[in-house]
Amino acid sequence: MVKLFEPATFRGVELRNRIVVSPMGMYSAENGYVTPFHLVHYGQFAMGGAGLVYVEQTSVSRPGRITNGDPGLWEDGQIEGMAAIARGIKAHGAKAAIQINHGGRKSGQQRAFRGNGPLTDRDREMGEESWQARGPSDRPLGEGWPTPEPLTPDGLVGVRDAFVAACRRAVLAGFDVIELHMAHGYLLQSFLSPLANFRTDDYGGGLENRMRFPLEVARAVRAALPSATPLFVRISATDWIDGGWEIEDSVIFARELKALGVDLVDCSTGGNLVAGATNSNLKRGPAYQAPFAAQVKREAGIATGAVGMIRTPDLAEKLLQDGDADLIYLARQMLYDPYWARHAAEHFGLTGDFEDWPEQYGWWLAKWGGALRAAGETL
Numbered sequence: 001m002v003k004l005f006e007p008a009t010f011r012g013v014e015l016r017n018r019i020v021v022s023p024m025g026m027y028s029a030e031n032g033y034v035t036p037f038h039l040v041h042y043g044q045f046a047m048g049g050a051g052l053v054y055v056e057q058t059s060v061s062r063p064g065r066i067t068n069g070d071p072g073l074w075e076d077g078q079i080e081g082m083a084a085i086a087r088g089i090k091a092h093g094a095k096a097a098i099q100i101n102h103g104g105r106k107s108g109q110q111r112a113f114r115g116n117g118p119l120t121d122r123d124r125e126m127g128e129e130s131w132q133a134r135g136p137s138d139r140p141l142g143e144g145w146p147t148p149e150p151l152t153p154d155g156l157v158g159v160r161d162a163f164v165a166a167c168r169r170a171v172l173a174g175f176d177v178i179e180l181h182m183a184h185g186y187l188l189q190s191f192l193s194p195l196a197n198f199r200t201d202d203y204g205g206g207l208e209n210r211m212r213f214p215l216e217v218a219r220a221v222r223a224a225l226p227s228a229t230p231l232f233v234r235i236s237a238t239d240w241i242d243g244g245w246e247i248e249d250s251v252i253f254a255r256e257l258k259a260l261g262v263d264l265v266d267c268s269t270g271g272n273l274v275a276g277a278t279n280s281n282l283k284r285g286p287a288y289q290a291p292f293a294a295q296v297k298r299e300a301g302i303a304t305g306a307v308g309m310i311r312t313p314d315l316a317e318k319l320l321q322d323g324d325a326d327l328i329y330l331a332r333q334m335l336y337d338p339y340w341a342r343h344a345a346e347h348f349g350l351t352g353d354f355e356d357w358p359e360q361y362g363w364w365l366a367k368w369g370g371a372l373r374a375a376g377e378t379l
């Protein structure tokens with residue numbers, strides 16, 4: 001039995017397989033609104049056979065955007081564009097997820113493909129807007145980065161309510177799964193990590209205090225979502241830095257998330273400080289983050305997603321067979337091959353003659369494949 005192609009069900013939402021297109025910011029929204037680019041971009045992954053297709057990190061507020069090119073769900077007008085994407089994904093048999101985020105002290109930076117650093121005067125001359133970033137404390141991400149303004153108690157309530165409102169809009173747009181972004185140094189993760197959170201109130205200090213705000217957000221969102229809508233959370237399982245957030249903290253946090261009704265923890269890592277200082281203990285390699293998904297699953301008793309340099313169907317299958325994770329997330333490999341899931345099914349001999357492909361393609365490919373075979377060639 002190939003586990004990668006076994007359906008997985010969360011709160012009654014059935015994924016046709018365990019292949020997930022990981023959230024990937026495209027930095028191509030206009031004024032917080034998605035464009036035809038996004039419609040085509042996300043639709044191709046659903047046609048390519050994935051079980052769950054994520055729409056990229058989407059901001060709860062205008063100043064919560066990481067870049068000028070981030071989409072948002074901070075106003076009702078943004079629902080329709082997102083709804084078209086969700087419909088497009090679902091029309092091709094995948095389920096649609098969306099990742100909801102606030103950029104925190106990383107808000108207001110360059111689009112990744114334009115440098116991924118703080119905005120420069122040149123960026124501003126090119127029309128990029130800049131704004132005041134907010135965070136748990138006034139500690140910038142690193143040298144040369146803007147100093148964030150610490151969120152006040154009222155500010156925290158505002159951000160929590162913005163998460164709830166954005167998640168409600170995501171449900172109205174037709175998304176099947178909602179994910180809260182609590183990884184990569186953005187606002188919610190920066191509350192968790194002792195490398196970013198230097199507050200002296202109830203939201204800083206010991207682990208319990210640092211978990212308080214992210215858990216308040218998750219609890220409020222869970223309460224606002226329909227009970228049939230799964231809630232996932234992406235974490236950075238470790239900061240990869242001595243004295244930072246560690247896997248043991250992630251296990252404790254995942255237990256808390258599970259208790260309040262979170263259905264899956266998607267285990268990424270890092271992102272808390274800029275390159276150079278960041279990830280000092282990190283060694284990248286195939287599936288290098290999967291051991292964290294395995295540990296969270298085993299010790300917190302919650303479903304997990306494994307992500308990071310998982311490229312081959314055999315490796316994806318092995319992680320599932322070993323019980324390391326419930327879902328396999330792929331990012332860059334999906335950009336390279338949006339039909340990865342269909343090619344993986346071929347690899348395992350689960351489809352012979354393109355019968356599972358969109359019928360508009362499959363009929364032709366079956367005939368063409370036959371003709372090529374007759375001529376001694378293959379597709």
Ligand SMILES: Cc1cc2nc3c(=O)[nH]c(=O)nc-3n(C[C@H](O)[C@H](O)[C@H](O)COP(=O)(O)O)c2cc1C
Nearest residue numbers: 022023024025056057307308309310330331332333
């Ligand atoms: C273009 C691009 C954009 C990304 N944007 C996001 C994002 O919006 N949210 C997120 O949690 N991770 C984001 N990531 C990280 C990926 O989801 C994934 O965790 C990472 O790329 C490792 O997986 P991979 O080795 O399969 O690429 C992004 C990655 C890429 C390549």
